[in-house]
Each structure stands twice: as C-alpha cells, then as structure tokens.
Amino acid sequence: MKELQEIRRLGDNFITVELADDNLFDWNVKLFQVDKDSALWQDMKETNTEYILLNVTFPDNFPFSPPFMRVLTPRLENGYVLDGGAICMELLTPRGWSSAYTVEAVMRQFAASLVKGQGRICRKAGKSKKAFSRKEAEATFKSLVKTHEKYGWVSPPVSDG
Template identity: 75%
Template sequence: MKELREIRLVADGFIGAELVGDNLYEWNVKLFQVDRDSALWGDMRDTATEFILVNLTFPETFPFSPPFMRVLSPTIEDGFVLDGGAICMELLTPQGWSSAYTVEALLRQFAVSLVKGQGRIHEMAAKNRKVFSRKEAEAAFRNLVKTHEKYGWVTPPSADG
C-alpha cells in the first residue's frame, strides 16, 4: 500500500497506477513518458498512444522477491519486450532483484531499457489488436531466464548509460 501511495504522489506525470479489481497484489501501471528524443516517443505521438500499459503482479514475499511485470498495450517490438509482453530485465529475476528497489525505480529503469533496446510500437498492432496473454508472457520469461542462467546477462558498457 505504501508503494501505491508513493506512486500516486509522483508529481512529474511519469506514471499512474491502479489496482486490478481490489487486489493489492496486482496493479496496472500507465507509463506516460519515455525519452522524448526516442523513436518510441515518436511512435507514441504518431499513433496517439497516451501511455504504455504495464501489469505488475506482486508475490506475497514482495519486496524481497521481484514482481512479475509485462506490457499489456500497445504491442511493442524490441525494447527487451518479448512474446506476451514479457520483459527481459535482470532486475526482474531473484538474482537481479534487491528489496531496496521501489516500483517507481523499476518503472524508470524499464522506460530506459525500452529506449536503449530501440523499442517501437508495432505498426500492425492498431489494425490487428493482438492482445498479449499472461500465459504467453510467463512462458517467454521462464525461457529467457533459463537462457540467461546458462549464458549470463550482458551488461552494456557504462558509456551507453
């Protein structure tokens, strides 16, 4: 509840959050801003996309375990967004997570990774309205974690931000 209150107090218009139903363990978060110099911001402007809708599901062990996070809409290509809207970020794994992270910090990092990964709004998404499914996202996330456990996570050079 404290995290939700703090997000609602973020004054810069970066994000907005609401519970899914009355469930404290599931939130829909609207990400209103990404880097205004990015292609993704241009896509948002050109398609009249006001926000990127992200779903967070918190385990009972939060903040000691990471939430499961996925993009609901729009359909995003690249930007470390996978099938079902799963997100490829080490900090969403138990090995990369710290209980010191806040939801706001997590979402700010996600906004940066969308741009660094050259995320774009899928051109056909408006026509097809393919809906990402949770099951598809969970399967994609499990597969990416297995891959990274085997081969490691790539850390971008510090010159890249």
C-alpha cells in the same frame, strides 16, 4: 500499500497506478514518459498513444522477491519486450532483484531499457491487434531467465537459437 501511496503522492505524470480488481498485489501501471528523443516517443505521438500499460503482480514476499511485470498495450517490438509482453530485465529476476528497489525506480529502468533496446510500437497489419497474454508472457519470461542463467545477461550466440 506504502509503495502505492508513494506513487500517488508523486503526481509527476511519469506513471499512474490502478489496482486490478481492487487487489493490492495486482497493479495496472500507465507509463506516460519515455525519452523524448527516442523513436518510441515519436511512435507514441504518431499513433496517439498516451501511455504504455503494464501489469505488475507482486508475490506474497515482496519486496524480498521481484514482481512479475509485463506490457499489456500497445503491442511493442524490440525494447526487450518479448512474446506475451514479457520483459527481459535482469532486475526482474530473483538474482537481479534488490528489496531496495521501488516500483518507481523499476519503471524508470524499464523506460530506459525500452529506448536502449530500440523499442517501437508494432504497426504490422494483423499482428499489432493481437493482444498479449499473461500465460504467454510467463512462459517467455521463464524461458529467457533460463537462457540468461546459462549464458549470463548477454545475448547468446546466434548458432544457439
């Protein structure tokens, strides 16, 4: 509740939050700003995409465990956004999480990782219309955490798939 009030007080047009189904533990977050020098920002302007919509689900023991976060729309390529809209960021894992992180700080880190990872809006015919699913995102996130636990937070060798 405190986090929600803090974000609403900011009013800086970086993010806005709406509760999903009036549930304090399930937020839809609109991210309005990424680096204005990035290809993703250019894509957003060209496609009239006002924001990136994310879903953030908080566990019962938040802030001591990380939220589950995924992209809903638009469909993105690269930028550490994977199948189902899962997000590859160490700070979203129990190992990388700190209870000191705020939702705003996590969103700023996500916006930076989108640009660093050369995220783009998917424009491939057919694929760009296919919606991300929560089930797919959860499975992908579980898999990527397992991979990173094995290899660390670097890309595994291509020979390992």
